[in-house]
Amino acid sequence: MNPADLFDGLYTPALILDADRLERNAARMRARCDDLGVALRPHLKTAKSVDVARIAADGGQGPITVSTLAEAEYFAAAGWRDILYSTAIAPAKLARADRIQREHGARLLLIVDDREVAAAIGREASSLGARFGVLIEIDCGEHRSGVEPASAELVAIAEALGAHAPHVELAGVMAHAGHSYAFDDLASIRALAEVERLATVSSAELLRERGCPCPIVSVGSTPTALLAGHLEGVTEVRAGIYLFWDLSQLSRGICAEDDLAVSVLATVIGHQRRGPSLILDAGALALSKDIGANRFMPAGYGLVCDAATLKPLGALAVTTVHQEHGNVPVPDESWFARLPIGSRVRILPNHACLTCAAYPSYDVLRGGTLTTQWPRVSGW
């Protein structure tokens, strides 16, 4: 087969997943966590796919992280039993969380960062006759959510949970060093990894001094997981983007170009001589409006690559998006002969989590051949 014909049967835009790269990425993080002596609890908010989740766990159904209760339902229904829902739970959502546990025999770990909510969770869990494991979220510096490490509020939350045993059980502490994405120098990320570790370990130690067992000490962001000097005292790592990678990570030096496992297949649908630019059938919905990579590299809404090889075509990038159109400025009109209308390209996305969210499924490439489609879950 001519490599250019590889995607002939696909309608564009389409989300392409290179399963060989995915498997390599997954194996590398498993090995890394083995080296660190911690468990890996893959975050599936990027992939939202049972097929990807199985590869992340080398075929198994170990502990996972999700970002929505829709994901929790989806994975529980497919047999996963140990699911950390990593967005702070609102008490009004507990009835649904309880249903997920009961219907599928799964255990949902919830997170909380407020003493009043902890008490409300306890009351609601009692009233439902439910049992939940709860992690206390620690703010390790990003100031998105979470309590100060080893703080009075941390202890107050633990006490509020303790008052409602056995309906709630303090399962541990967790932090997310999301601010590691603000850096592209490895020394800064390594330093943040240590901050993340200390924030959780010191919090767990304080809780244990107060008589709470605090079995789980969970950290996670892909950059800090990869760059931490050690993770002494930590029990598990949550990370997700390492499965697919994207330009935001590449731009920060965390991965290599040939690690990137997802791309958007698009068709050239026009040549704009004013510019000049290529017009693609992949715009704001197909790529998302995330431009996170541009802080550290010029990437526009995505880098344009050869469809067969996924090698970037010069520095071509989608620089303007409309809902269903993407414009790619070209240096001169010779590009119109090189990429005639009807030809295909692939686009490396800025932020795989957001780009993938627009698609109901992946078209899966393995050994250079399209093999299957893997569905994704969406919504809340």
Place this chain on the structure above:
Amino acid sequence: MNPADLFDGLYTPALILDADRLERNAARMRARCDDLGVALRPHLKTAKSVDVARIAADGGQGPITVSTLAEAEYFAAAGWRDILYSTAIAPAKLARADRIQREHGARLLLIVDDREVAAAIGREASSLGARFGVLIEIDCGEHRSGVEPASAELVAIAEALGAHAPHVELAGVMAHAGHSYAFDDLASIRALAEVERLATVSSAELLRERGCPCPIVSVGSTPTALLAGHLEGVTEVRAGIYLFWDLSQLSRGICAEDDLAVSVLATVIGHQRRGPSLILDAGALALSKDIGANRFMPAGYGLVCDAATLKPLGALAVTTVHQEHGNVPVPDESWFARLPIGSRVRILPNHACLTCAAYPSYDVLRGGTLTTQWPRVSGW
């Protein structure tokens, strides 16, 4: 019922559509087009809903515009018969377009802006035994796509189509003044409306001089449709965002705050004392990363409103988004008592087209009461 309990049964984030506002917006644009003496072909790329499409046409199933063949399939299956697919067609997509016409007895109008593609469409249509109406896209100044008005390329495309009659038929010309969104002064938008009109009318006149009937002269963007001095020579208007409106349009002075018909219902899931900020369960996926309104007003990723009244709460805006978290800076911690964890707010989105795309359905408000859910189509 306490107004605050209005949304009690809903799980958040949820997409709320105020059907009363929608009906008022729809009626206003119909009246406007009646005054202008042109047909209205609503663009349903924003709404992607048969229920909304019926309201746009005052209960009917008149001509519509769509942005994807998935939308074309969905509306054709539901009985719509006159569908303009407003993204330039790639010849490889014609077999699917033909199937939509045959299976549902619909007529798809396609658009083209290149003479070689016009010839390829003609050849492919002949080979399929299909018949397509084709509009030539005119670039009226945005330089996204389309040919120069009244240009040699325009005539060449018409000739290429003519060579493949009756499989392709030149149905007319169309333009989209998308660059009208770059202005917030009504005089500039009014001037662009005249440029859009002249670009299409002069092109249609040239084609008619060459013996092509060119029955459809189609223009459209909501701002130019509302502000055009007159539309002499134009036969139809395509517009979509007027059905819902959003902050991008409000920021440009095109609509009023109480016209905005879609909002995202979110729950306060945390209070971040470092800041301080509210933490909502509506982040990048629930709101999109579009920040288009910020060019003309401070809106962040969306303005935070009272859940019951949809009145903005001071100047509160979502200024930071993670995948499932939105942070809303507040002036002081008194807001924590005003909006305790578990309380609900509604968020007015920057760009309704992108925000709505994340949701499988609308929760519909009518007469101040939640009445039903309307599904949406998505994907390609």
